[in-house]
Amino acid sequence: MRLISKGKMESMGSMEKLRFVLDGVKSGNIVVLEGGLTSEEQMKLIELTMIEVSEDFPGIEISGYPSKRGFFNTRRKTRLTVIGPANTIKTIEKSKDLISTLISSN
Amino acid sequence: MITRKRLKGVFSRLLMSLLLKKQSVKIGIYGPPNAGKTTLANRIVHTFVDEDEDVGTSTEVPHETRRVIRREGVNIDLTANLLQNPVSNPKTKRSKAKLKLDVIDTPGLATKIDFRDFMAYGLEEEEAKRRAKEATEGVIEAIKWLDDIDGVLLLMDSTEDPYTQTNVVIIGNMEARGMPIIIAANKVDLPDSTPQRIKTAFPQHRVVPISALKGDNIDQLFEAMAKAFR
Ligand SMILES: Nc1nc2c(ncn2[C@@H]2O[C@H](COP(=O)(O)OP(=O)(O)OP(=O)(O)O)[C@@H](O)[C@H]2O)c(=O)[nH]1
Ligand SMILES: [Mg+2]
Numbered sequence: 001m002r003l004i005s006k007g008k009m010e011s012m013g014s015m016e017k018l019r020f021v022l023d024g025v026k027s028g029n030i031v032v033l034e035g036g037l038t039s040e041e042q043m044k045l046i047e048l049t050m051i052e053v054s055e056d057f058p059g060i061e062i063s064g065y066p067s068k069r070g071f072f073n074t075r076r077k078t079r080l081t082v083i084g085p086a087n088t089i090k091t092i093e094k095s096k097d098l099i100s101t102l103i104s105s106n
Numbered sequence: 107m108i109t110r111k112r113l114k115g116v117f118s119r120l121l122m123s124l125l126l127k128k129q130s131v132k133i134g135i136y137g138p139p140n141a142g143k144t145t146l147a148n149r150i151v152h153t154f155v156d157e158d159e160d161v162g163t164s165t166e167v168p169h170e171t172r173r174v175i176r177r178e179g180v181n182i183d184l185t186a187n188l189l190q191n192p193v194s195n196p197k198t199k200r201s202k203a204k205l206k207l208d209v210i211d212t213p214g215l216a217t218k219i220d221f222r223d224f225m226a227y228g229l230e231e232e233e234a235k236r237r238a239k240e241a242t243e244g245v246i247e248a249i250k251w252l253d254d255i256d257g258v259l260l261l262m263d264s265t266e267d268p269y270t271q272t273n274v275v276i277i278g279n280m281e282a283r284g285m286p287i288i289i290a291a292n293k294v295d296l297p298d299s300t301p302q303r304i305k306t307a308f309p310q311h312r313v314v315p316i317s318a319l320k321g322d323n324i325d326q327l328f329e330a331m332a333k334a335f336r
Contacts, residue, residue, distance in 0.1 A: 039278025046217055046275070047249050050242040055235070059218025062271045086218035 006035040018045050021083055022052065025060055030084040036064060037081045045083070059086045130179055131335050132208045134251060136276055137261035139168035139214030142292040146261060146318035147177065147211040153324070154180050161211050167227045169214060169237060172244035174251050177209045182328055203332035212251060213244030215272045252279060257286040257335040264291040264299035264315065268307045277308065286334045291315040294322055 024031045065080040135143045147161040184203040221238035280287045291301035301315035314327045
């Protein structure tokens with residue numbers, strides 16, 4: 001599992017961030033991003049993933065833990081995004097403050 | 107030599123067509139694979155255009171639609187006699203709801219596509235691999251189309267967990283673009299459907315429970331579309 005701090009996230013450009021995530025996931029890691037990805041970035045990530053889907057890499061599982069919607073910001077910020085390889089992650093269970101990942105034992 | 111009279115005629119016809127021609131709004135039907143997007147696109151066209159015209163093929167195999175299909179110029183007219191599902195609600199008849207739209211049926215969005223899943227539906231390996239490749243291209247095409255549409259009809263299967271990241275991401279993108287969105291909770295004809303779960307998951311949006319296959323509540327969806335996408 002790779003935990004990426006907010007500081008590291010902010011030091012990267014949008015594309016660099018997505019490339020970094022996808023490379024991590026493709027080499028078998030579960031990547032946890034502090035601060036998370038925006039909806040637009042996640043959509044871009046799905047697009048990038050689809051370009052790279054192959055027989056050995058069927059894609060990703062992605063899960064977001066949104067922060068509470070503020071009074072003035074309508075744009076929902078994600079607090080945490082968890083991304084993993086689809087072939088090893090069965091489910092990324094959702095719960096408010098706890099992430100439990102079930103990794104299949106193969 | 108062109109007479110002045112003829113010129114005037116051409117001019118006035120041009121003016122009339124400019125005034126009368128209402129632009130179609132482009133409405134994308136989005137959602138996960140197998141939600142019933144093509145079934146709904148077909149029903150819209152059957153209801154308002156031609157009972158025998160299909161937009162696309164619907165099957166129980168996911169990623170059936172792998173290319174975006176646009177059916178242009180569908181006039182939703184709730185005042186006219188509908189070919190199917192005569193409007194049951196008398197209020198609808200009075201509300202002069204009209205909407206001209208391009209129906210855009212999109213490939214189901216997914217974060218993973220495994221050719222082995224298609225083999226479980228009896229496809230040969232080669233065919234399954236080809237389908238998987240086309241399906242990945244279809245997802246990319248569907249995402250690209252988000253830039254060219256005016257509104258989204260997000261379809262979900264009410265027998266499934268609605269709180270998936272793809273659903274959240276589509277909604278997040280539409281909200282960021284300030285684009286109108288209607289959620290249709292499909293397959294309410296099935297006994298284990300729970301459209302309420304979808305309403306609870308996305309309380310900030312209009313959720314219309316429907317059956318694209320059987321036609322349940324479909325007039326309510328058309329009404330909501332005429333209002334939201336005008
Ligand atoms: N019971 C029931 N089945 C439905 C309904 N709508 C669609 N289906 C069935 O669900 C399956 C998938 O329908 P499609 O219309 O192909 O779904 P789609 O969203 O276009 O799927 P893709 O193109 O693969 O993304 C088919 O077997 C349909 O008959 C509904 O309202 N009720
Ligand atoms: Mg389809």
